[in-house]
Amino acid sequence: MSESSPSPHATAHATAQAYNDVAALYAELVRDALDHLPLDRAVLAAFAESVRAAGAGPVGDLGCGPGHMTALLRDLGLDAFGVDLSPAMIDLARRAHPDLRFELGSIDALESADGELGGVVSWYSVIHALPQDVASYLAEFRRVLAPGGHLLLAFFESEGGPVVAFDHKVTTAYRWPVDDLAGLAYEAGFDEVGRMLREPLEGERYRRGHLLMRRR
Numbered sequence: 297m298s299e300s301s302p303s304p305h306a307t308a309h310a311t312a313q314a315y316n317d318v319a320a321l322y323a324e325l326v327r328d329a330l331d332h333l334p335l336d337r338a339v340l341a342a343f344a345e346s347v348r349a350a351g352a353g354p355v356g357d358l359g360c361g362p363g364h365m366t367a368l369l370r371d372l373g374l375d376a377f378g379v380d381l382s383p384a385m386i387d388l389a390r391r392a393h394p395d396l397r398f399e400l401g402s403i404d405a406l407e408s409a410d411g412e413l414g415g416v417v418s419w420y421s422v423i424h425a426l427p428q429d430v431a432s433y434l435a436e437f438r439r440v441l442a443p444g445g446h447l448l449l450a451f452f453e454s455e456g457g458p459v460v461a462f463d464h465k466v467t468t469a470y471r472w473p474v475d476d477l478a479g480l481a482y483e484a485g486f487d488e489v490g491r492m493l494r495e496p497l498e499g500e501r502y503r504r505g506h507l508l509m510r511r512r
């Protein structure tokens with residue numbers, strides 16, 4: 297990290313504050329979003345089946361926002377819980393899904409014990425991390441996963457270019473080449489199971505990337 301870069305902690309808190317300010321609007325926007333995204337649902341179903349086949353274990357929806365994805369993971373037969381650093385998001389998630397567990401915390405310093413989880417979903421939750429900080433998030437995901445546990449990453453893909461910042465509506469985010477993110481995850485201790493790229497739909501700007509990885 298250069299002397300002028302903010303710490304990962306400072307970046308994460310600034311991101312969470314930005315989501316705090318728009319939490320209710322964001323929740324409204326994403327509430328039914330997956331209804332129109334069959335490929336995204338297919339990836340989530342494949343993740344859930346892989347976790348169940350490997351013997352399950354709790355699944356962390358890390359950077360869960362208002363909890364709609366946590367609820368979907370539960371509906372797919374998983375013992376899912378959510379973690380987010382935005383108090384407003386956690387409040388919305390708890391109110392919308394009182395039967396599920398949601399924790400306030402940072403996903404680069406999780407409460408979970410080593411090897412406790414069967415699965416981790418990071419659905420657009422590391423897109424705002426500075427590129428040089430993403431390896432430390434992946435290391436934390438590996439720490440909490442049991443060997444053979446699955447990680448699902450969803451992100452904006454860079455379509456042939458390098459890692460590049462863009463003006464995401466909430467706060468600056470980064471688009472990643474799928475090979476670079478897969479390589480970083482490999483270095484962090486994950487083997488690739490598969491990937492899905494889908495082109496932007498109407499109203500979306502960028503290609504979406506999805507990586508399904510297994511912890512070595």
Ligand SMILES: C[S@@+](CC[C@H](N)C(=O)[O-])C[C@H]1O[C@@H](n2cnc3c(N)ncnc32)[C@H](O)[C@@H]1O
Pocket residue numbers: 308311312315326358359360361362365379380381382385401402403404418419420421422424
């Ligand atoms: C783009 S939203 C995605 C929310 C949800 N996964 C979804 O798909 O709708 C990013 C979320 O990650 C959370 N987040 C970002 N960095 C975080 C961190 N270090 N720890 C916990 N949550 C974080 C934000 O507060 C926000 O709710």
